[in-house]
Amino acid sequence: MLMWTAPGASGPLDATVEIPGSKSITNRAYVLAALSSGPTLVRAPLDSRDAGLMLGALSALGATHETTEDGVVVQPLARRSAEPASVVLGNAGTVARFTPALAGLGSAPVHFDGDEAIRQRPISPLLVALRELGADIDDGGRGAPPFTVRGHGGIAGGKVELDSSASSQFLSALLLAGPAFDSGVTVRLVGQAPPSEPHIAMTLDLLRRFGASPERDGHEFHVAPTALSCPEYRVEPDLSTAAPFVLAPVLAGGTVRVRRWPGASTQPGDWLRTLLTDLGQRVELDSTGLTVTGTGSLPGAELDLHEVGELTPVIAALLCFADGPSVISGVAHLRGHETDRLAALATELSALGGQVSETEDGLRITPVPLHGGVFHTYDDHRLVMAAAVLALRVPGIEVENAATVGKTFPGFVDAWTGMVAPR
Numbered sequence: 380m381l382m383w384t385a386p387g388a389s390g391p392l393d394a395t396v397e398i399p400g401s402k403s404i405t406n407r408a409y410v411l412a413a414l415s416s417g418p419t420l421v422r423a424p425l426d427s428r429d430a431g432l433m434l435g436a437l438s439a440l441g442a443t444h445e446t447t448e449d450g451v452v453v454q455p456l457a458r459r460s461a462e463p464a465s466v467v468l469g470n471a472g473t474v475a476r477f478t479p480a481l482a483g484l485g486s487a488p489v490h491f492d493g494d495e496a497i498r499q500r501p502i503s504p505l506l507v508a509l510r511e512l513g514a515d516i517d518d519g520g521r522g523a524p525p526f527t528v529r530g531h532g533g534i535a536g537g538k539v540e541l542d543s544s545a546s547s548q549f550l551s552a553l554l555l556a557g558p559a560f561d562s563g564v565t566v567r568l569v570g571q572a573p574p575s576e577p578h579i580a581m582t583l584d585l586l587r588r589f590g591a592s593p594e595r596d597g598h599e600f601h602v603a604p605t606a607l608s609c610p611e612y613r614v615e616p617d618l619s620t621a622a623p624f625v626l627a628p629v630l631a632g633g634t635v636r637v638r639r640w641p642g643a644s645t646q647p648g649d650w651l652r653t654l655l656t657d658l659g660q661r662v663e664l665d666s667t668g669l670t671v672t673g674t675g676s677l678p679g680a681e682l683d684l685h686e687v688g689e690l691t692p693v694i695a696a697l698l699c700f701a702d703g704p705s706v707i708s709g710v711a712h713l714r715g716h717e718t719d720r721l722a723a724l725a726t727e728l729s730a731l732g733g734q735v736s737e738t739e740d741g742l743r744i745t746p747v748p749l750h751g752g753v754f755h756t757y758d759d760h761r762l763v764m765a766a767a768v769l770a771l772r773v774p775g776i777e778v779e780n781a782a783t784v785g786k787t788f789p790g791f792v793d794a795w796t797g798m799v800a801p802r
C-alpha cells in the first residue's frame with residue numbers, strides 16, 4: 380500500500396479488538412526455544428516481519444520450526460551450523476542483538492546484514508562484550524552490520540562490563556544466551572542506566588520460564604550455565620501494538636475493549652493503564668481484557684518515557700490534542716530506533732501545522748489546530764500507528780508506506796478501520 384487515507388472518527392467508538400502476539404515476547408521465546416534441550420510449542424506467537432526474521436535467523440543457525448494448528452514448534456539448535464550461513468536482520472533490533480551470540484555457539488562463519496537502517500542502529504557495545512566473552516566477530520572495524528561471527532563450537536562466557544545505555548537489548552542479548560555459555564555470564568552495567576527496564580524484566584521472566592535462575596543485584600546480573608526447557612509457552616498480546624487502540628477513545632470518545640489483556644505483564648504497554656487513569660480516562664481490567672472509555676477531557680502532561688520508549692510516537696500524537704502543553708523526556712535513545720523518532724515526529728507533526736520541537740532527550744508539544752497532509756513514516760511501524768491516532772481528529776491524513784506497519788502488525792490497517800469506521 381503506497382498511501383493510506385487513515386479514517387477519521389465520525390462518532391464515539393464501540394469496538395472490541397484482537398491484538399496479535401507480543402513481538403518482544405515471541406522473539407525471546409523463539410531464542411530460548413532454540414537454546415533448549417527439546418522442542419518448544421510457542422502458542423499465539425506474533426506472525427509479522429520481525430517474528431519471521433527471527434525464525435529465519437534461527438533456521439539459518441540450525442534451529443528449525445514448524446507451524447501447526449496450535450502454534451509454532453521450534454526445534455533446538457541440535458545441528459549447530461557447520462555450514463557457512465547468512466542471517467537477514469531486516470530492521471529488527473531483537474534479531475540483530477539477540478542472534479549473534481547464538482552464531483558463536485556454532486562452528487561455521489555466519490554473515491549478518493539487513494536493511495540500511497539497521498546498519499545505523501547502535502550495536503557496538505554488544506559486539507565488544509561478546510568478543511570479551513569469547514566470540515570471534517569480524518565487523519571490519521565498523522561496530523555495525525554487516526559483520527561475520529565465526530563460530531568455534533562455543534562461547535566461554537564469564538564476567539563482562541557493558542554499557543547498555545543506547546539499548547536495553549544489548550543486556551537482554553547477553554542474558555538470553557548466557558545459559559549456553561560454558562561459564563554462564565555475569566554482566567556488570569557501566570555508564571548511564573539502560574532504557575526500557577520492563578524489557579529487562581521480561582528477559583529475566585522468560586529465562587525463568589525456560590528453567591534458568593537469573594540473578595540481579597542492582598547493576599549486576601548473573602546467569603549460570605543451564606539446560607533450558609519449556610515444552611509450551613503462550614505469548615501475550617502485544618500491549619505496545621495495543622497502544623493506539625486504547626488511546627483512540629480518548630480522542631474519539633466511546634469505548635474500546637482489548638481482549639486477552641493480561642492481569643500482570645512485564646510489557647511496557649501495561650503502563651498505559653496507569654497513564655490513561657492519570658489522564659482522567661475510565662480503565663477497567665477484568666478476566667476478559669481491558670476496557671477503556673474516553674471521558675472527553677485530556678490534560679497536557681510531563682512524561683518521562685525512558686522505561687517505555689517504544690510508546691512515544693503514539694503518545695506524542697495523542698498529546699497534540701491536549702488542553703495544554705506537554706513535555707516528553709528521557710527518550711534520547713529513540714534517535715537510534717527504526718529511525719530517529721524524535722526528529723521524525725517533530726518534522727511530521729510540524730508539517731501538519733503542529734507546534735512540536737525536539738529537546739535533547741524528548742519532545743515539546745504545544746497543541747494547536749492541525750491540518751491534513753502526507754505523513755511520512757520513515758519505514759517505522761510506530762509512525763504509521765501515530766498517524767492513525769492523529770487522523771481520528773484531523774481529516775485528510777495520508778499515511779505514506781503504511782505497509783511498513785507489518786514489522787509488528789500486518790493486519791493493522793484492517794483492524795484500525797474496523798474499529799474506527801465499521802461497515
Ligand SMILES: O=C(O)C1=C[C@@H](OP(=O)(O)O)[C@@H](O)[C@H](O)C1
Nearest residue numbers: 403546547548574575578688689
Ligand atoms: O527487548 C526488546 O524486545 C525491546 C526493547 C526496547 O529496545 P530499546 O531498549 O533499544 O529501546 C524496545 O524499544 C524494543 O521495541 C523492543
Ligand SMILES: C=C(OP(=O)(O)O)C(=O)O
Nearest residue numbers: 470471472473689716717
Ligand atoms: C524499537 C523497536 O523495535 P526493535 O525491536 O527493532 O528495536 C520498536 O518496536 O519500537
